[in-house]
Amino acid sequence: GEEQYNCISALHHSLRGSDENASLYWLGRMLEGGEDPLYVARRLVRFASEDIGLADPLALTQAVAAYQGCHFIGMPECEVILAQCVVYFARAPKSIEVYRAYNKVKECLRMHTGPLPPVPLHLRNAPTTLMENLGYGKGCKYNPTYKEPVEQDYLPEELKGTDFFKE
8 A cells, every 4th residue: 555655765875875774664664564675676666766876876776686686585484685876876875967957858749849850860870871961960970980070960950069967
């Protein structure tokens, strides 16, 4: 019932607050209460990207490994796998930079009126002669062939200069 969501919320808040003891307590409360360990593991996968993100990119690897470990061996053996993941996450640095930036992308798309801007011609693939003749891929700079950074626009003209990472 509602207590399931209260406990997962308490676990998330404890992880965000870097409280390893409280995080382990809420994990234990859920698992000892009969919660499906795969539910907890799925939530940890999301937490890895949403709350830890680029501050520790290996957190996602930890979460997916924990999910797979839980799937392979089940309860009660997988409880220590989840406990290790929870403590790792509590101790990990936190960053919501990607989460916020992606939310801005979604807002940009939702707020757009009319048809969405077309993909710039130089970014389009040209697998046929017709597409090539229409200018698909023309002027595209293939970054790996340059020694220094390439100056090239990747967003549609209407979004030129947009930075989803700025506050």
